[in-house]
Amino acid sequence: MTNLNPTLDQAQRDAVEVLQNIISRPEPLKVRDRLAIPLQEMPELDANYRATSLEEVALGFTPEMARLEAMRCLQCKKPACVEGCPVHIDIPAFIHFIAEGDFQGAADKIKETSLLPAICGRVCPQEIQCQENCVVGKSLKSVDKAVGIGRLERFAADYERNFGGVAVPEVKAPTGKKVAVIGSGPAGLVVAADVRREGHEVVIFEAFHKLGGVLRYGIPEFRLPKEIVDKEIETLEKMGVQFRTNFVVGRTRRIDDLLDKDDFDAVFVGTGAGLPLFTGIEGESLVGVFAANEYLTRANLMRAYEKDKADTPIWGGKHVAVLGGGNVAMDSARMALRMGAKSVKIIYRRTEAEMPARAEEVHHAQEEGVEFCFLQNAKRILGDENGRVRAMECIRYELGEADESGRRSPVEIPGSEFEIEVDTVLVAIGNGSNPLIPQTTPEIKTDKRGRVLVEELTNKTFMEKVFAGGDIVLGAATVILAMGEGRRAAAAINEMLV
Ligand SMILES: Cc1cc2nc3c(=O)[nH]c(=O)nc-3n(C[C@H](O)[C@H](O)[C@H](O)COP(=O)(O)OP(=O)(O)OC[C@H]3O[C@@H](n4cnc5c(N)ncnc54)[C@H](O)[C@@H]3O)c2cc1C
Ligand code: SF4
Numbered sequence: 001m002t003n004l005n006p007t008l009d010q011a012q013r014d015a016v017e018v019l020q021n022i023i024s025r026p027e028p029l030k031v032r033d034r035l036a037i038p039l040q041e042m043p044e045l046d047a048n049y050r051a052t053s054l055e056e057v058a059l060g061f062t063p064e065m066a067r068l069e070a071m072r073c074l075q076c077k078k079p080a081c082v083e084g085c086p087v088h089i090d091i092p093a094f095i096h097f098i099a100e101g102d103f104q105g106a107a108d109k110i111k112e113t114s115l116l117p118a119i120c121g122r123v124c125p126q127e128i129q130c131q132e133n134c135v136v137g138k139s140l141k142s143v144d145k146a147v148g149i150g151r152l153e154r155f156a157a158d159y160e161r162n163f164g165g166v167a168v169p170e171v172k173a174p175t176g177k178k179v180a181v182i183g184s185g186p187a188g189l190v191v192a193a194d195v196r197r198e199g200h201e202v203v204i205f206e207a208f209h210k211l212g213g214v215l216r217y218g219i220p221e222f223r224l225p226k227e228i229v230d231k232e233i234e235t236l237e238k239m240g241v242q243f244r245t246n247f248v249v250g251r252t253r254r255i256d257d258l259l260d261k262d263d264f265d266a267v268f269v270g271t272g273a274g275l276p277l278f279t280g281i282e283g284e285s286l287v288g289v290f291a292a293n294e295y296l297t298r299a300n301l302m303r304a305y306e307k308d309k310a311d312t313p314i315w316g317g318k319h320v321a322v323l324g325g326g327n328v329a330m331d332s333a334r335m336a337l338r339m340g341a342k343s344v345k346i347i348y349r350r351t352e353a354e355m356p357a358r359a360e361e362v363h364h365a366q367e368e369g370v371e372f373c374f375l376q377n378a379k380r381i382l383g384d385e386n387g388r389v390r391a392m393e394c395i396r397y398e399l400g401e402a403d404e405s406g407r408r409s410p411v412e413i414p415g416s417e418f419e420i421e422v423d424t425v426l427v428a429i430g431n432g433s434n435p436l437i438p439q440t441t442p443e444i445k446t447d448k449r450g451r452v453l454v455e456e457l458t459n460k461t462f463m464e465k466v467f468a469g470g471d472i473v474l475g476a477a478t479v480i481l482a483m484g485e486g487r488r489a490a491a492a493i494n495e496m497l498v
Contacts, residue, residue, distance in 0.1 A: 011043070039072065043060070070095045070098035073092060073095045081147075084133040103156055106156035122223065179497075180262075182204075187470025189233070191469070274431060287315075295314070318340070321344075328428040330346075337370065346365070348377075389424060391419050395417050432450055433446070
């Protein structure tokens with residue numbers, strides 16, 4: 001426990017005491033009692049320790065903390081939190097189970113609607129979904145004081161994994177029908193589970209040598225331990241889902257081959273948005289400039305952080321600049337610290353208020369020592385005589401009028417250029433749709449940004465028997481939205497195969 005944030009032992013002692021007081025009271029809790037229960041903070045590793053370690057930062061609630069946090073819920077008759085959840089988990093019901101100490105009951109309740117709760121509890125942006133709507137947060141005038149729905153979801157899922165054992169969903173008798181799922185990210189995993197349950201044969205084709213999509217190669221171990229992704233995939237394996245890794249659909253085989261030659265009855269395309277966007281500024285092809293996605297893939301998937309063992313060691317930058325303000329920027333900045341950087345700067349054109357990254361990730365990055373340089377942007381990257389990055393020229397910005405997104409737009413301040421010394425630049429300004437499948441299968445139509453066009457209710461593409469969902473349809477979005485798309489597509493596939 002020495003690496004814990006030091007105030008947390010006390011927090012656990014407080015939780016035990018408050019819980020005992022509540023349980024020993026004869027009368028039921030009233031609304032005002034519930035609102036008076038102290039919000040339970042998440043135990044975390046100490047910031048100095050964790051900045052050099054891949055261990056998971058957030059450690060999860062103890063049972064006492066979870067029960068207390070659950071007791072803060074008012075069990076609303078018309079729960080606004082459920083409206084904010086893209087997959088409509090019965091939030092008050094699962095929270096009630098936790099408050100009563102029935103943790104497995106809570107996990108079972110969540111699983112009725114959400115397949116990957118241990119993952120969603122860790123990475124979903126609850127503060128702009130369920131928790132934003134929570135009446136407790138509204139009564140206490142801060143979304144930060146809402147019931148910790150995501151933390152409770154994680155608690156229930158971890159309890160099931162650690163103590164109850166994850167139940168393998170029942171699979172109906174074989175139907176003789178075959179479904180190909182392309183891509184093993186959250187969208188593909190959900191489709192595989194929902195289609196397999198109906199008794200259809202399912203094969204997942206994945207371009208990488210490991211399964212999980214961004215859950216594996218993008219989101220770092222310190223936010224989402226890969227053991228959790230492994231467990232979810234193990235459950236699919238036990239259900240009889242088959243996997244073909246190192247298989248690039250569009251190269252190894254095309255979609256029409258899968259349908260016409262390999263006798264698949266339906267295909268789901270869940271190939272994500274893994275195509276990095278670049279800024280186009282001078283110096284972007286110097287050695288030491290990485291797309292943040294590539295940097296994270298090398299670090300996570302190729303385990304480049306195991307410096308002595310890794311087959312593909314990564315360039316160990318000492319002074320790193322990260323361009324962008326989303327989750328990918330936060331993850332790569334925090335990974336750079338863990339890869340041994342002495343200084344890491346986030347360069348962002350707007351201010352903290354406009355940053356798209358989750359507030360929690362920004363806060364964690366700040367605590368770990370990442371420096372935030374707001375109202376600045378890169379103008380060009382400067383190299384040395386060997387073609388390596390040596391510095392970056394930046395320019396200052398101010399905020400002008402609001403643009404069509406409602407955010408105030410950044411405006412350059414002429415003549416405000418200045419140089420910073422860096423040896424590595426990570427570009428995290430966004431990702432586009434993977435183009436290979438639309439390029440090799442023109443029957444699948446896309447919009448101007450390369451996103452596959454689908455029917456709204458069924459996720460069916462313009463090609464017969466082919467469905468699509470997740471980031472390849474939405475553009476770079478979120479895990480829970482990708483899962484929601486997968487669910488819809490799976491229902492349509494199952495209906496088509498009846
Ligand atoms: C660094 C990073 C951090 C993020 N953090 C968060 C977060 O905190 N919270 C959140 O909700 N969302 C986050 N996201 C976004 C989220 O991960 C995605 O929205 C989600 O993973 C999309 O799921 P998907 O199944 O559509 O695609 P992906 O997860 O991208 O999976 C697609 C899979 O398809 C495979 N593939 C591609 N082309 C082919 C082909 N031709 N043949 C075979 N296989 C192919 C890919 O290798 C990949 O494994 C983050 C994204 C990144 C990159
Ligand atoms: S809105 Fe908040 S208080 Fe009401 S049921 Fe949902 S979590 Fe509980």
